[in-house]
Amino acid sequence: MVPAVTGRRPQDVVQRVQDVIARNRLRPGDPLPTEVDLCEAVGASRSSVREAIRTLCALDLVEVRHGHGTYVGRMSMDPLVQRVTFRGRLDRSDGSGVRREVVEVRQRLDQAAGAALLALDGAERATLLERLAALAQQMKDLAARGAPAGQEHRAFHLLLSEPLRNGLLSELAGAFGDIDAALAAPGHAASSRAALTHVAIVEAATSGDAGRLQAAVAAHYAPRLEG
Amino acid sequence: MVPAVTGRRPQDVVQRVQDVIARNRLRPGDPLPTEVDLCEAVGASRSSVREAIRTLCALDLVEVRHGHGTYVGRMSMDPLVQRVTFRGRLDRSDGSGVRREVVEVRQRLDQAAGAALLALDGAERATLLERLAALAQQMKDLAARGAPAGQEHRAFHLLLSEPLRNGLLSELAGAFGDIDAALAAPGHAASSRAALTHVAIVEAATSGDAGRLQAAVAAHYAPRLEG
DNA sequence: TGGGATTTGTACGTATGTATA
C-alpha cells in the first residue's frame, strides 16, 4: 500500500481502480467503494481518484449516481457513439465522409443480419418476422401522423441483428444507428419514406429471397450513400 | 461572476469544451487553450475543467502532455479496445463468450474484406496481394526463429481491410485485432500455425476463388471458435 | 549548463446539492 509518490500518472490511478473492480469480481451494477475508501485503496487523493472515476465513467466502466454512489457501469458502446459522432461533426468542412462510412457500416451489418435471418429455422424466423413487421407497422403509423419514430427505428435494427447471435455485433448495430441518428439533421424526422423501406425489408425477408432482401436493405440506405 | 450554482453537470462542461474545439475548427494535433484559459472560456473552475478534460482524454478526443499542453486527440478506437478488453477479462469466470464474439467479428470483417479484394481490378489487386504475401512471409520467418510477429500480424489484417474502402471498418478491424491480442494468453505468441494460415489466405486470394478464400479465412479463426 | 517561465499534476479544505432513512 506504499504510495510511491513519484511516477504516478493519471493513467496509473485509472488502472488501479480497474484492478479494484477486477479483484473484487464486481459485476455491472455492483457498488464500488466510496470515494474516500477508494482513495485509501489506490493510495491517491480525492482529486486524483475523482478524475480516474471520470475517466472510467467516460468509458462506461463505472456509473455515478449523484448523492448515491458509484457503481460498475454497463460497459456499453456509448463512448464509441460519442467519439464517432463528434468526429462526424468536425469534418463537415473537409467532407472526408465519416457519415457515408457510418451508413455503409450499417448497411453491411443489416445485410449480414438479413442473411443470418434467412438461415434460421422456420418457427424462429416466423416469430422474428412477426415482431419486425409489427415494428415496421408502428413506424408507418407514427410517420402518418408526423410523430417521431426514433425508438421504433432503433428497436427494428437491433431486433434485426439478433440472428447474428453475437452480442458485440448487436451492440455495434445499435451504436452505429445512434451515430447515424445523431449526425442526421436535427429536425429531419421526416420518416415516412423510412417506414416504407422498413416494410419492404420485412416483406423481402418473408419471401425468403436472399437477393431481394439484400436489395431491400440496400434501397433503405441508398439515398444516403449517393446524396 | 455568479456561477449559476445549479444545473451545471459535469457533462455540460464536457460539452462546452467540445464546443470550443468545434468552434475554433481545431484538427487532431492542434493545441487547446491552457487549462486556466479554458476555465474562463467555459466558466468553470479548474477542477471541473480538468475532470472534463479527463473525460475527453478517455474518449481520445484530446491528448494531454504533462508540462506541455493539451491537444486535440486522434479520436482513435483505443477506448473501444480498452473497454471490450476489460469486459473480456471480467467474464473469465462465467465464460459468457466475449472472446468468441470478438473472434467472430474479426472473421466477418476479414471475409467481407476478402470479397472486396477479389472485386478489385487486376493491377490494384496484384499490388495488394504482393504486399500481403510479403507480410505473411515475414510472419513465417519470424515464427521460424520463435520471434513475436505481433506488428506484422496487425499490419496484415489492416492491409487486408483496405479494399473495403472504409476508414471506420479498417479501424474496427484494427481495434478488434488488438482486443483479440490483449485477451490472448500472455505468453501465447506461438504463431507458427498463424503464419501458415495467413499464407493460405494469400494463396486463396491469389487463386481468385471466392469460396476458397472464405474457407481459408474461416480456417484461420476456426480453432478459436470451437476451443 | 542552468535557471526561470509556462503548463499540467496532486493535494487539501470548504461549502453545497442530493438521496436515503
Place this chain on the structure above:
DNA sequence: TTATACATACGTACAAATCCC
C-alpha cells in the same frame, strides 16, 4: 422534518515536467 452519507463544485497552494533563453 431532521439527520446522515455521499457526490459536486470551487479555490488555493505546491509539485513535477517541459521549454526556452
